[in-house]
Amino acid sequence: MSDRHRDHVRPPSWHALSKDDVEQVLQTGPDGLTEDEARRRRVQYGSNRLTPPARRGPLLRLVMQFHNILLYVMLGAVVITAVLGHWVDTGVLLAAVVINAIIGFIQEGKAEAALDAIRAMLSPHATVIRDGHRRELDAADLVPGDWVILTSGDRIPADLRLISVRELRIEEAALTGESLPIEKGTDAVYADAPLGDRYGMAYSGTFVVYGQATGIVVATGGATELGRINQMLADIQRMSTPLLRQIDHFGRVLALTIIGVSAATFVLGTLWRDHAPAEMFMMVVALAASAIPEGLPAIMTVTLALGVQRMARRNAIIRRLPAVETLGAVTVICSDKTGTLTRNEMTVQRFVCAGHVFDVGGVGYAPVGNFSIDGRIVDVAHYPALSMAIRAGVLCNDARLREDNDVWRVEGDPTEGALLVAGRKAGFSQHAGDTAWPRMDSIPFESQHRFMATWHRDPDGDSWLFVKGAPERILDMCEFQLNHDGKRPLDVDYWRRMATDTAAQGLRLLAVACKRGAPTTDCLEFADVEQGFILLALVGIIDPPREEAIEAVSECHRAGIRVKMITGDHGETARAIGAQLAIGVGKPYVTGAEVAMMDDAALRRVAMEVDVFARASPEHKLRLVQALQDDGQVVAMTGDGVNDAPALKRADVGVAMGLKGTEAAKEASDMVLADDNFATIATAVREGRAVYDNLKKFILFMLPTNGGEALIVIAAILFELALPLTPAQVLWINMVTSSTLGLALAFEPAEGDIMKRRPRPPRQALLSGFFIWRVLMVSVLMMTGALGLFLWELAVGTSLETARTMAVNAVVVAEMFYLINSRYILAPVTNREGLTGNRYVIVAIAACIPLQIAYTHAGFMHAIFDSTDLTLLEWGKVTAAGLLVFAAAELEKFVIRRTGLAARLSHA
CATH class of the missing domain: 4.10.860 (DNA Excision Repair, Uvrb; Chain A)
Known part of the structure; x- marks a missing residue:
């Protein structure tokens, strides 16, 4: 695609131009382009395709x-x-x-x-006008200036400036995040209008859900909004996870330490103790074998895989294994609103009548709830204006409310469905209305008129006209209002004030009105509904928050996690929903247009201070994620549309919606929510924290084991002792017993206070000062037990093979006891829960015991490892060495808890 094309059609210019200006700039007209001109422009602009990025072979x-x-x-x-x-x-x-x-x-x-x-979202075909004739061609052949005809069900093949529309509604959720189809027109809007407010535009990859239109192609291929998102996605490098960064640092430090200690030991042994270089090399190999954590990669993979399984049972599908633990490090969750924090079920919450404001209970499409005034439940039949308003909302309606397997569903427009649910709550069903108040004719909703009208006959045979639509439009059609005591002249100021107050609470507004009388002819015409109506009520409708999302947001706050709402919806709606969810309470919301005007430094400050962002475009969402990451935050980002894909890929954890998410969003994400529910994210965070806890516990178990073996070898070399452990025996301990025992910690359940802790600092090292102390302490204890037992046995005349066998078993038995210690980092395990709460620990120890018995008493093991049989007394000494480690580790925990250090170290 040429640079000239990108510069020529760069938004936002097209939506700000009039229809005539667009035709003039693109040198086109109602007869479309000629074939010769189309071929010339295809050479200039290229095909209407998204260019695949360069990839590694x-x-x-x-x-x-x-x-x-x-x-x-x-x-x-x-x-x-x-x-x-x-x-x-x-x-x-x-x-x-x-x-x-x-x-x-x-x-x-x-x-x-x-x-x-x-x-794949690009439309394969398009209906265009070329040389004055209507024809269908491959969408890849479209060029700027082509005239495209759209009908219901079409996927829009390129970015279009709409020239004429007829009741056109386009599903743009994939690009804008809008929960409802957008009503389109042809008027120009201001140049800085956000994507969702460009009503005169239709964008590539979106769908026509209703109506017809004609538009002029203004951008193709990579110059379209879809193409810009594609390029943004291609330019983003996937972030490394906190765990992998920590393991990388830990591995480098450990590798340098092992190399340094091994080299120093080799030099000391050969130059100071005059050992033969070949002998010292084998000793250093034994030292390195004892220090390398061979089991870490395997245990890490198993622990993450178990986390994947647990999350899958909770409707969180993990696509990238390290994302399991990253969830546990999250400090900020940026969530979409519609369907994630909310139910995606429009609900009537308020009827404003003349003199009364009625609250409607219940949420979603289930017709359960009461009508109340200031918390006092009322009978709808006692309020004529409310009763007639509900009737009007049900009759002037094309949606259908159905119950399938105890689940209520709406077929048709969600806003109309909300009116049907409100009618059911009041005892007025659509079926009864169709029977008692049959519809004679109707005027369907059209965007240019902004209302729907129907003509009905009541049970007495009298005619009634009902209208519903935008409040300002319905007000123009009304001369009266229905008070509690009958029809009165319309108080326009009252209704406008109530409309402003209701809209400020984030509710979408409809007005409903009626008048008695029949059309002038057998058909309902616009002339019949221009005036003379009685205003019944303003209806406040909202997509309410999920009840479980409210608790999940509260749980995240308790866990020290900030929750931010980033939505394509309008600001007041987002602010109202945020207030109900305790997101951004008492703070202003920021729009995408305001984000676009900020430099990076200002945006970093605002991103941390503000929690509700409205009318956000793909660039805005991506910049917000980057700003939070630049501030040192670990960010989880939810989304469902193509517009969310760049931010999902950039985030530390991208979370896509499984039910309503696009394939582009899912493929760019690390996790998919099978139920599109924010509460599932909070559950996944809990599991992620548990995974990290278990990895820490495994490292705290593994390093002292390896450290104890290394200290035994070093001590033997420095003090010119017989080697207590041969290289083969060290490998036996590491590969057979340590991994077998340590695997049990991957199954540890989450500790009770796990969601009451603050998130760990993203740059925190895997080994804190406390961890280093614990590793050194237990390493010294293991060395003391095994080496002391080894020297004791040699001193009393025991053979070298038997002493080594006892040393090996002392290390392994100490590991068995220390495995139980490792279940809790600071809490005591000397209780029933601590000793038996993880059955896998018991199974691992039970599996390790016969392995050590075989190592000690099986003849073929004697031949491989130079081991020997042990007596019951010798086994008793081995067990005592193991108990030394257990008792000392529990004593250390006790001292820490009693001295008040536990609170400071609990997050270490």
């Missing part, structure tokens, strides 16, 4: 999957096991590396499908 994509610190750790383990000649272990680890790379390769391919999903 499959081989490079596969190679890049190995550029991952977790895989480096596993490859390090591969080298160590190969040096030791344990080829089975080498093969298993290599297989794990390859499988991880393949999974990453597949996931990257799926992520690129988001761009394909956007390109």
Whole structure:
């Protein structure tokens, strides 16, 4: 696509131009372009297609999957096991590396499908006028200046400036986030109008749900709104997750530490203790084998996978594995409004009659609720104006309310459906109305007239006319109002004041009116409804918040998570819904137009201070996410439309709607909500925090185990002792017992206070000062128990093989006891819940015991590991060494709790 094309058709100019100006600029007319001119412009502007972005080839994509610190750790383990000649272990680890790379390769391919999903939204065909003749052609052949004819059901093939419309409504939710189809016209609007207010435009990829229109193509391919979003999405690099960043840092530090300690040990052993270099090399290999956390990648994957399964049971489908834990680090959730925070079921909440304001109870399409005045339930039959207003709303209506399997559904316009539900609550059903008050004729709603009218006969045979529509239009048609004591002259000031007050509460407004009498002919004409009506009521309608979303937002606030509403809807509506959800209470809302005028520094400040953003475009949503991330926040972003895809991809966790979401949004996301419910996000955050807790617990379990083994080897080298653990025995402990035991911590249930904690700082290191202390303390305890037992046995004349067997078992038994300690980082485990609350811990220990018995007493194990049988007394000594670790770890927790340090360390 040429730069000239992009500059020539860049919005917002077209919606601000009149129809005549558009024709003049594009040098076109009612006969359309000639074929010769269309061919010339196709050369100039290119085809009406979205250009696919440049992508890495499959081989490079596969190679890049190995550029991952977790895989480096596993490859390090591969080298160590190969040096030791344990080829089975080498093969298993290599297989794990390859499988991880393949999974990453597949996931990257799926992520690129988001761009394909956007390109698939382009219409394949279009009806155009060329050379004065109407014809159908491939939409890819459209050029600026073409005249396109639209009818109900069409997908719009390019960005169009509308020239003529007839009752045109376009579903633009995918681009603007509007919950209802937009009524279109032909008038120009101001140049800075947000996308949702450009009523004279029709955009590529959206749908005509009703009516007909003719429009002039003003942008094709990459110059369309859809094309701009496609380019934004292609330019965004997916963010690394907090966990992967922490693991990357942790892995680098650990690798440097292992290399440094190993090199220092080798130098000291050869130069200071005069050990043979070959002997020292094998000792250093044993040291490295004891320090490398071979089980970390596997345990991390298992823990995340278990989180995926738990979330799936709660309607949260995870598409990228690391997103599970990232949810637990979220500090800000940016949520769409319609259907996520709200029910996506329009509901009548208020009838404003002359002298009375009635509140309507109940939410959604279920016809359950009462009518009240100031909290006092009233009988509708005692208020003639309310009763007639409800009747008018039900009769002047083309929607249908149905109950299927105990679920109420609306067929047709959601606003009309809300009036039917209100009628049911008052005891007036549509079926009864059709029977007792049959419709004789009607004038359907048209955007240029902004009302609907119907003609009915009542049970006595008298004729009635009912109208409903925009309040200002209905007011012009009325001369009277129905008071509690009968018909009175219209008080225009009262109705305008009430309309302003009701709209300020975020309610969409309709007015309903009636008059007794028949049309002048057998058909209802516009002349019959121009004047003489009696105003019955203003009706306030809103898409109410989900009850579970209200509690979920409250839970997020308790957890220290900010919730922000970013919607394409109008500001007052967003503010009112936000107030009911406790989002942005007492604060102003900010519109997309205001966001566009801010520089990055101002936007960072506003993004943190303001919680409700209205009339937001794709660029606005993307900038808001970036501003929050620049402030150090971990951001989850929800969305359902193509307009949300760039922000979803940029966010730390992109959350797409499963029910009403577009494929582009789903493919750009990390998680899909199967029920489109905000409460599911809060549940997923809880699971994410539990996953991170369990990973921390595993690391706190694993590092002391490896640290204890390393200290044993270092002590033996420095003090010229016989090696208490051979390299093969170290590998046995790490690969067979440590991973087996540590896996149980992946199944730990969430702790009770997990959603009462503040989010962890995004830049917090994986190992805090407290964690380092805990690792050193337990490492020293394990070394003390195993090395002390080893030296004791040698001192009393026990053979080297038996002493080593006891040292190995002392480390493993200490791990078994410390596994129970590790269930809670600070809380005691010396109670029933602590000892038996996780059955997988019991199963892991039960599985480890026969492995150690086989290691100790099986003949073939003796041949492989130089182990020997132990007596009951020797097993008793081994158990005592393990109990030393358990008792000391619980004592440390007790001291921390008693000294008041627990509160400060609970988030470490």
